[in-house]
Structures are given as structure tokens and as C-alpha cells.
Amino acid sequence: MKARLGLAAMIAFAPPVLAGAAPGDALRDPVRSYRASHELAILSSLSQLLAIPNVASDRENIRLNADAIVAEFARRRIPAKLLESPDAPPAVFAEMRGPATARRTVVFYAHYDGQPVDPSRWTGKPWEPVVRDGLLERGGKDVSWAALKPPVDPRFLVYARSASDDKAAIVGLLSAVDALQAAGVPPSVHVKFFFEGEEEAGSPHLARILRDNAALLASDLWLFCDGPVHQSGRKLVFFGTRGVTDVELTAYGALRRLHSGHYGNWSPNPAVEIARLIASMRDDEGNIRIAGFSDDVRPPTDAERRAVAAAPDVDEPLRRELGLSRTEGAPERIESRILQPALNVRGLAAGDVGTRATNSIPTEASASIDFRLVPDQTPERVREKVEEHLRRQGYFLVQSVPDEATRLAHPRLLRVAWGAGYPSSRTSMELPASRAVVKILSDATGSPVVRLPTLGGSGPNSLFTEILKAPVIGVAIANHDNNQHAANENLRIGNLWDGIEMYAALMARLDF
Numbered sequence: 001m002k003a004r005l006g007l008a009a010m011i012a013f014a015p016p017v018l019a020g021a022a023p024g025d026a027l028r029d030p031v032r033s034y035r036a037s038h039e040l041a042i043l044s045s046l047s048q049l050l051a052i053p054n055v056a057s058d059r060e061n062i063r064l065n066a067d068a069i070v071a072e073f074a075r076r077r078i079p080a081k082l083l084e085s086p087d088a089p090p091a092v093f094a095e096m097r098g099p100a101t102a103r104r105t106v107v108f109y110a111h112y113d114g115q116p117v118d119p120s121r122w123t124g125k126p127w128e129p130v131v132r133d134g135l136l137e138r139g140g141k142d143v144s145w146a147a148l149k150p151p152v153d154p155r156f157l158v159y160a161r162s163a164s165d166d167k168a169a170i171v172g173l174l175s176a177v178d179a180l181q182a183a184g185v186p187p188s189v190h191v192k193f194f195f196e197g198e199e200e201a202g203s204p205h206l207a208r209i210l211r212d213n214a215a216l217l218a219s220d221l222w223l224f225c226d227g228p229v230h231q232s233g234r235k236l237v238f239f240g241t242r243g244v245t246d247v248e249l250t251a252y253g254a255l256r257r258l259h260s261g262h263y264g265n266w267s268p269n270p271a272v273e274i275a276r277l278i279a280s281m282r283d284d285e286g287n288i289r290i291a292g293f294s295d296d297v298r299p300p301t302d303a304e305r306r307a308v309a310a311a312p313d314v315d316e317p318l319r320r321e322l323g324l325s326r327t328e329g330a331p332e333r334i335e336s337r338i339l340q341p342a343l344n345v346r347g348l349a350a351g352d353v354g355t356r357a358t359n360s361i362p363t364e365a366s367a368s369i370d371f372r373l374v375p376d377q378t379p380e381r382v383r384e385k386v387e388e389h390l391r392r393q394g395y396f397l398v399q400s401v402p403d404e405a406t407r408l409a410h411p412r413l414l415r416v417a418w419g420a421g422y423p424s425s426r427t428s429m430e431l432p433a434s435r436a437v438v439k440i441l442s443d444a445t446g447s448p449v450v451r452l453p454t455l456g457g458s459g460p461n462s463l464f465t466e467i468l469k470a471p472v473i474g475v476a477i478a479n480h481d482n483n484q485h486a487a488n489e490n491l492r493i494g495n496l497w498d499g500i501e502m503y504a505a506l507m508a509r510l511d512f
């Protein structure tokens with residue numbers, strides 16, 4: 001433990017434990033003391049929610065999650081219901097009216113579904129929550145639930161799918177409600193909760209659910225409760241998310257695998273074609289080389305650039321933590337790099353490697369790619385530009401698996417299969433609501449929050465603004481090293497404690 005702390009200190013990462021705050025705060029004190037006397041109950045309700053498998057396509061279990069959350073609201077006498085759409089996981093909606101003096105309505109958004117899992121990569125099982133006394137990568141050991149005693153060490157972590165993304169937000173919000181109710185503190189705004197059940201599946205039905213329930217969801221602001229805090233450990237408010245769209249490209253060689261000695265240099269190699277195509281679209285510094293791809297990019301405002309410059313510079317410690325000897329686009333910092341669109345190769349498949357490698361020419365090769373988009377790019381325009389680029393490389397594009405006649409007819413043939421996607425979202429940092437959220441959270445955590453124009457990741461935030469005409473501001477509570485979307489996802493317990501105080505402050509103090 002000591003060595004691990006030493007390392008953490010060396011790379012200048014403040015452990016995201018409870019923020020040191022001025023004593024005697026009228027709101028923070030009762031919220032903190034409520035949490036301190038209910039730590040095990042809060043962790044137990046987190047653990048129960050985490051134990052329900054939550055991949056959006058697992059319709060039976062995803063509904064159990066939604067039902068469990070509705071029951072949590074019911075226990076608190078907060079009216080809640082499911083918002084249904086055909087063939088979609090329901091969204092959970094709940095409403096807590098503020099006093100007559102409340103002028104604004106704020107929706108707290110979170111999602112209860114999680115990314116699919118590959119159980120073979122997990123230490124333990126994805127839906128059997130485990131507490132550990134440190135990060136697995138740094139030798140963290142299991143702590144039995146029965147052995148947990150308050151005060152629970154805030155450096156302990158809960159491991160499970162969606163521990164941080166995004167059930168921490170749901171449990172944090174419910175606990176904040178409990179703490180405020182216990183303290184007799186009314187909300188300063190009318191509070192609505194909207195918990196989505198298929199965010200990690202690309203939110204295919206969200207637009208419809210929002211349109212069908214527009215009156216119910218009317219509000220002045222959406223708070224997007226998801227995402228990790230800044231890598232410095234400081235709390236993060238983000239004013240946008242990047243858009244996203246993905247594509248799978250498949251190139252074709254001969255109909256059957258051919259001996260590379262007898263046929264190499266004669267039968268085209270689809271792996272080489274895919275490699276060349278990727279290199280034609282993206283350079284070694286991460287810049288996209290597709291003509292017209294960035295035509296719609298709106299440059300960041302001066303205020304946005306200033307906010308990025310003011311964020312703590314974490315490039316160096318982050319580079320060391322991740323074992324990277326260089327970063328793309330250096331010396332430009334990560335906060336600035338994510339203001340630009342990105343092309344990421346998610347995976348490649350062609351032939352075999354290692355002991356399974358054979359001296360043969362693969363019959364096909366695929367690349368799976370995701371594009372991260374920034375204002376004002378749209379998935380539709382990006383798809384057009386990418387396809388134009390691929391055609392300019394001499395390829396005939398098809399959408400489905402080509403038959404033999406098609407393969408014979410086109411010397412360069414590429415299957416292009418697009419996934420879903422949505423545009424980016426960006427709220428002005430200078431709105432009264434934006435300033436209010438930053439001030440409340442800086443006060444609540446006792447140190448200035450990091451403000452960033454965008455999260456690197458994506459969210460369906462643009463839909464709230466487009467359909468419901470409400471601005472969206474992101475509030476992050478999870479630790480940055482939470483293995484989000486990967487195996488061994490985790491949540492540092494101190495981050496949950498901080499989150500409860502942040503959400504309580506927003507519910508009780510927000511006004512704009």
C-alpha cells in the first residue's frame with residue numbers, strides 16, 4: 001500500500017479522496033454526516049444494483065435494472081415510472097417537485113445499462129461486485145463485504161461492470177436525495193431524473209422517447225451525470241461531448257486462402273489493402289487526412305481555449321502512468337487534442353498471428369473504426385466524406401457481403417458497414433446556468449473544478465438540446481483510472497462520497 005501511494009505521489013496525482021473543505025458548511029456538513037453514518041447501506045445498495053446484468057440487448061435483465069431503480073424511488077416516496085418505446089429498454093423517469101419558490105427545472109441524466117463484457121478478461125465476475133483495497137494493476141487485494149466497517153477507506157474500490165459508468169451516478173443521486181431529506185433541506189429547483197437503458201448501445205431509441213415525452217421532460221437544464229473526473233483528480237464540469245460514428249471496412253482477396261509462395265505477389269493481399277487505406281485516412285500524429293473531413297469543424301471560442309489552458313497539465317504524469325514514450329500531436333495537450341475530431345482503429349482482423357500464423361494470403365481483411373466528431377460535424381456528412389475518400393482510392397463500395405459476381409467485376413472492392421451515430425454537443429460556458437453549476441461545485445468540493453469545453457467521450461447530449469431545447473452540462477464523479485468500457489471496471493469509493501456531496505449541492509443550491 002505504501003509503495004503504491006508513493007508511486008501515486010511521484011506522478012503527482014492527487015488521490016480523489018474527499019475534498020478538503022472549509023469547516024462549518026451549512027449544507028456539506030449534514031450531507032457528509034448522513035453519508036458517514038450510512039456508508040455500508042449506500043455501498044450495499046450500489047452492490048445490489050451492480051449485481052443485475054445490464055447489457056442493453058439482454059432484455060430480461062435490463063428490465064430488472066429499471067424495475068429496481070423504480071423501487072428505489074418508491075422507497076423514497078418519489079413518484080417514478082418507466083418510459084417505454086417498442087423494442088427498447090425503458091427509461092426510468094422520476095420527479096421531485098421543489099418548493100413554490102423554485103423557478104427552474106433541472107433533469108439529472110444517467111444511464112443504467114453498461115458495455116458488453118468478456119468475462120474471461122475479468123478478475124472475478126463482471127456482475128459480482130468485489131471491493132479491493134487498491135487498483136488491481138497495482139496489486140490491490142480483495143476485501144470481503146462482511147469485513148467492511150465504517151469509516152470505509154475512501155481509497156478502496158468497488159469492481160463491477162458499470163460501477164463507475166454509470167450506476168455510481170444513480171446511487172450517488174439517490175443518496176444525495178436521502179441526505180437532503182434527512183437534513184430537511186428542500187431542493188432549490190424542480191428536480192427530474194431520467195435514467196436511460198441503452199446509452200452504451202448508441203441510444204437508438206432515445207430520440208423517440210424524448211419526443212414522445214417532451215412535455216414530461218420539459219426543463220431549463222439537463223445535467224449529464226456520467227464520465228470520469230479530470231486526470232489530475234480534480235472534479236470536472238464539461239460543456240459538451242464529442243459525437244461519434246463507426247464503420248467497418250472489409251477488403252477481399254481470393255475466394256480461398258492461397259499459398260503465399262505459389263501465389264504471393266500475384267493474388268492481391270486484402271490485409272495490405274486495409275493497412276494502406278488506414279494510412280491514407282490518418283497520419284502518425286492522429287491528424288485525419290480525408291479531404292473535406294474537417295470542413296464543418298467550428299473552431300473553439302476564446303473562452304473555451306482559455307478554459308483548456310487553465311486546466312492542470314497532466315500530460316507528463318499521464319504519459320508515465322500509461323507507459324507511453326510519446327503522444328500524438330505533442331506538445332499539444334490532451335485537453336486540446338480532444339477538441340479535434342479523431343479516427344480510432346478499434347480493431348483489425350486478417351489471417352492469423354503467433355503460433356496460428358500460416359504462410360498464406362488471407363481471403364479478407366477488416367478494420368473496425370470509430371470517428372469522434374466535434375461541432376458542427378454530423379455523422380451523415382462525415383460518412384459522405386469518408387466514402388468519397390475511399391472511392392478516390394479506387395474502391396467500389398458495397399454495403400453487404402459481396403457475391404462472387406461482384407468480386408469478379410471490381411478490381412478494388414470494399415464493404416463499408418456504418419453503425420449508428422450522433423453529432424457532438426456543446427453548451428456555452430458563459431450561460432448563467434453554466435456559471436452557476438461551476439460555482440456550486442467549486443464551493444461544494446472546496447477547490448475550483450476543472451472546466452472543459454468537451455469530454456473526449458461521446459454522449460447523446462445533442463438530442464436533449466435538439467429535441468427538448470435545453471442546454472446540457474456534464475458533471476463527472478468517477479475516477480479517471482476506472483477501466484471504463486473494459487474489463488475490471490471500478491469505482492473509487494471516495495469518488496462516490498464526493499459525488500453525493502456534489503449532487504446534493506446541485507439539488508439544493510442550483511438557481512440561475
Ligand SMILES: [Zn+2]
Pocket residue numbers: 111165166199226227
Ligand atoms: Zn456512460
